[in-house]
Amino acid sequence: MTGCVAPREPPKDAALPGGTVAVEPPPAAKRKQTAAVKPEVRQEQPPVSGSAGQGRTATEAPAARTEAPVPATEAPTHKATEATPKTEAPAARTDAPAPKIVSPPVKTAARAPAAPPPAAKVTRIESAAPAPVKPPALDLAALEKRLKETSAIGVFTKLTLKNQVDDLLNRFRAYYGGRAKTTLAELRQPYDLLILKVLALLQDGDPSLARAVANSREAMWGILADPAKFKAL
């Protein structure tokens, strides 16, 4: 209701600086144009809001209305600019006579609920995409067996990798035993490096095993990072 009363005052003030009143079409046509003409009105508006003295009363009224017109601009432009609509709203008031202005807010109020749904749909789609990615169940024994049997890595290399895995496990034992001053975050780096080495060795000769190792990377780290699970190893 406040939004309906306020518009009547501004037109008097706005008619002077804007000078756009003469251009306005007849009442019936103007209702249709208000939404479309808004982009042009943006430029006219700043002077109106910046007008001295009476501007206080005029600006107060727009503030209340700005909420309603926002959706109107979003609907045609498809959420193009959320900030601009606020400025557009007062412009429409200044240009249009009191009776005309009353109607646009009503329209926008009706459109308002229609605009939000697209945004909600977008968020749903984005959230739905990552959901299917699930970490596969970790089978350490099977993975170890496959690594031992693969022909993609030579004997010397396998032995070297095993030595490095043992070294890393010793570092974890020292960490959990309180003998090492390292942190879990610091142990993550050599772990990642070792995994990368294994992946580099497997990716050409045994891609499926490389994928299996890559997929169980976080699960293996979960075991290493959990003292209880690590002890059970």
Added chain:
Amino acid sequence: MNKRVKRWAPIVALTAFLAGPSPAADTLAKDLTSTIALLGLPCGQVVSAKRLGENDYLATCSNKMRYRVFVNAQGRVVAQRQ
């Protein structure tokens, strides 16, 4: 007969030379290459390997460096620069 041998000898030698290493030698070279790389030593690629004993090889790298790669008494793979 003697002439035939003289004719074919260079061809056979050239073919053997250009044929490159055997698959087994190639696999060993790759294994030693990745081993030396895993140990963080400069090598490039192993171009030749000479067997010194069981699990004991002398690897020559593309950067002219030579490493003795072997398994020590503790079961660790070691690459010693020669």
